Amino acid sequence: MSIRSARSNRILKSIPPREYRRLSDQLVPVTLRFGQVLYEPGKAIRHVYFPIDCLVSLLTAVDRRRTLEVGMVGNEGMAGMPFILGVGVSGVRALVQGAGRALRMAAGPFRIEFDRNPALQQALYRYTYALMAQISQTAACNRFHETEARLARWLLMTSDRVGSQEFALTQEFLAHMLGLRRVGVTEAASALKSRNLIDYTRGKLRILDMPALKHAACSCYQIVNAVFTRAQRT
Amino acid sequence: MGPATVQTARRAPAVPRLAAGAAPAFAPRVNPHQNHLLDALPARDYERLAPHLELQTLKLGDVLYEPGRAMRYVHFPTTAIVSMLYVMEDGASAEIAIVGNEGILGISLFMGGESTPSRAVVQSAGYSYRMKAQLLKNEFGRYGTLMHLLLRYTQALITQMAQTAVCNRHHTVDQQLCRWLLLSLDRLASNQLTMTQELIANMLGVRREGVTEAAGKLQDAGLVEYRRGKITVLDRPRLQARSCECYEVVKKEFDRLLPYRPL
Secondary structure, eight states: OOOHHTTOOOOHTTSHHHHHHHTTHHHOEEETTTOOEEETTSSOOOOOEEEEEEEEEEEEEETTTTEEEEEEEEETTTTTHHHHHTOBOSSSSSEEEEEEEEEEHHHHHHHHHHOHHHHHHHHHHHHHHHHHHHHHHHHHHHHOOHHHHHHHHHHHHHHHHTSSSSOOHHHHHHHHHTTOHHHHHHHHHHHHHHSSSSEETTTTTEOOOHHHHHHSTHHHHHHHHHHHHHOOOO | OHHHHHHHHHHOOOOOOOOTOOOOHHHHHHHHSSSSSTTSSSHHHHHGGGGOOOOEEEEOEEEEEEETTOOOOOESSSEEEEEEEEOOTSOOEEEEEETTTOBBBBBGGGGGGGGGEEEEEEOOOOOOOEEHHHHHHHHHTSHHHHHHHHHHHHHHHHHHHHHHHHHHHHHHHHHHHHHEEEEEHHSSSEEEEEEOOHHHHHTTTTOOHHHHHHHHHHTTSSEEEETTTTTEOOHHHHHHHOTTTTTHHHHHHHHHSSOOOOO
16 A cells, blocks of 8 residues: 555644654554444454544444444544543444545554654544544534434535545434434435435435535534544644 | 631631642641542642642532633532533533543643533532643643543543433433433532522523423432422432433443542
8 A cells, every 4th residue: 555545544644754654564454344343332442443535433322222323433533542542442333334445553553652652642632632522512413403404414424534425325324323213314314305405215325415415414514524624733 | 727727627618718839737628639530649740730729619600611712720620510511503502521520621631622612510519629721731741640540531521422422312301310410419429419490401401491391200200309499319229210321321431440540
């Protein structure tokens, strides 16, 4: 994998070249499959992942089956956050939502690198802040915002991170992410369709009108974007 | 210090405002060790911070942080409880996390954020110690025990926030009130909370009628007494049974990560 593509994870890209060289020896390019589970709650974190073009969902669950996506990790971040906080176990389920490439590092070597690389520490602490803001936003969003607006926001966030306006998506998957019953997903998706914001047939979703979809999304979309943008400024 | 000072200190709940650096003649009722984070520091680290800890009397409804404003202090509650509220554009708010004597307010500081996205409001009056933000950053930069404790606390807080998110999605308002009551009691010495209906409304993200309804349900079930702004928990085990699992999840995580074991 060329240096250039290997550094299209934004956290890794922010590391000065000399420190990055040391890090890169330990980074293994991997391809993650849709539905692959990277972490289960309570299980040890064995690797951390820096997405390049894949997308990872962080999910919590209650009542055994009711779930909610509380965060999304794309190439702006790293999956395995608890590890940098000194906690070797994940609290959430991390699931690959968008298949693609990532750079993977084993937990032990990552710990060593993290402890001696101030640039990596800074970048990851700033990312932790941004991720916490995303999770807080999700908590508030689920108290106040309507299903349609939440769906619009989710589609936009996904689109930003996978770099495409078109993706394959089952209603059941969406139901998991948004913490809805399928009928709720169907209704919300139909509403967006009837407004010509999306096309959604046979599991394939296409965003037709980005600006209008942004307008339909709840304010959380812009707010979370702003937090991430600020966090990335060195 | 003479007898007069001792007498003042004994008269509860009035505790003399300790000037930074002042050493009490005996271990006062309120002291920084009541905050578990500070208590877990090795003696030398604690001694370094102690002169910079200022005792504060926090009143119900006091705002410690506004979103987006620079934070000049961090806060270590001892008997006070503070809610981190997320404030929406239209002014509506909902609690994201609760912070008491197990934690600190202001973790954004060492994660590179100079401000916090939430508003910090005192939900239960009491004492707290504040310290200048820059001093915390300096201490964090020493890579010592405090840094590790703060990072572990951050993880506990993230779990709490994530659980709040899923709870807000799937559970009822009265269940959320249960969760909040239980988490608060864990951080208090008593089973009584003095609240205002408005504060509960801001915390739950509902209108005042919603509070009356939620508190009313718990009262009807004999779990709490809600009178003149005071909520008294009457039957804690049954309150726990009524709560959604979210309380247990957060409690387990906090118990696992904190109390802080020596590192």
